[in-house]
Amino acid sequence: MSPRTILHLDMNAFFASVEQQANPELRGRPIAVIGSGGRTVITTASYEARKLGVKTGMAVWEAKRCCPEITLVVGDNRKYTWTSSRIVEMMKEYTPLVEVFSIDEAFLDLTASLGIFGTPERVAYLLKARIRHTFGLLCSIGIAPNKLLAKLASDMHKPDGLTIIRPEDVSRVMEHLPVGELCGIGRKMERHLNLMSIYTCGELGRCDVTRLSKKFGIIGTRLKEMGQGLDNSPVAPLEAEDEVKSVGHSMTLRQDISRREDILKYLLQLCEMVGRRARRYGVSGRTVTLHIRFADFYSGAGRQETLKRAVNLSNDIYRAAVAILDTLELPQPVRQLGVKLSNLEYQGGQLPLFPDERKKHEMVCAMDEVNNRFGDFTVTFGSLLAAEEKGSRVISPAWRPEGIRNVQVL
DNA sequence: TCTGGGGTCCTAGGACCC
DNA sequence: TCTGGGGTCCTAGGACCC
DSSP: OOOOOEEEEEETTHHHHHHHHHOGGGTTSOEEEEOSSSSOBEEEEOHHHHHTTOOTTOBHHHHHHHOTTOEEEEOOHHHHHHHHHHHHHHHTTTOSOEEEEETTEEEEEOTTTHHHHOOHHHHHHHHHHHHHHHHOOOEEEEEESSHHHHHHHHTTSTTTOEEEOOGGGHHHHHHTOBGGGSTTOOHHHHHHHHHTTOOBHHHHHHSOHHHHHHHHGGGHHHHHHHHTTOOOOOOOOGGGSOOOOEEEEEEEEEEEEOOHHHHHHHHHHHHHHHHHHHHHTTEEEEEEEEEEEETTSSOEEEEEEEEEEEEOSHHHHHHHHHHHHTTSOOOSOEEEEEEEEEEEEEOTTOOOSSHHHHHHHHHHHHHHHHHHHHOTTSSOOTTOOOGGGSSOOOOOTTOOSSGGGOOOOO
């Protein structure tokens, strides 16, 4: 395989920076973006807040403890999705091979475009300058022969960094790099490797592959390659991406609940969110999963059930979810509920065959249409929730601005 | 008022069929 | 009397990512 030139772009403190741009009073100050619910965490902290110890995933009270003057902003995903889409459009001017990895990260395969734009550094500087001028936002860029190394490189200098790993640098960079720095090796995997006396990528790359395969199974080979800085995976633009395999929503409730009728209300809301997203993208699914987290945070219950036929009507999903609920023991009040539809089938807008089915389908589509125009839960089943519980605004960096993974509500 | 929400992939074990 | 093996589908749970 001939050498490739891959660029990874990572927006710095994306949600927080977008908010600071939208509101000049927030610039230069410690702020953090949080979710809208009663029980939420820090989604993104500005660099000013990070300096004081505020981190993603922290409870709000914890963030306030390290930084009493912090300004908390409830996230607005329309802003982030809009900005992200504009940045992706900009990136597509340099190559059609843009893989949107998350709302604030993307890979570009520049191999074929360097004839037009010159060096990859030049593309990086152009992108950085344009993103800064247009949106007032900073990003870190990594350039390397593959995605694994490009992502590693973009992480090396933050914020506003530009790091290049050339083919001749790879073995030097990997030699003393801790294995946990690689995307794909998390805390548990790192601990297992350390127990095998493998601490650095250099050691991982030299490790006997049978030893790795014995311990880690099918990914043993892949691990050794990662240690050597090898990665053949292509940059996959949206059209080339695998089909989405599941659609789900979950919510942590404002308060723990125990009464069945309360649980059912939230369950119906979740099934409506899942069903509507599935219908919007023309998928239905045969497997419905219900998951519950109990009041103690650590314990939970859940089950999945595969139906005879694929469904995407909220009521069908709801019926399956309730059937599962009725098989579960609930030893504690419920903190969090989740519903997922998987085993997906892509039907591409086919209408059901039988008249009564079709009528139901048409009614649901009409409801969806109203909700799409006027906001979630404008028209909905009678038993849905009071105004203050409407359409919990999901804030998650894992969104994509396009396609079914756009979880944007409203 | 302690601890969010969206996904993917892999493993292991059981049921069932040929 | 005892004991097969491959394949598929399904479920539960864990690790990892942003």
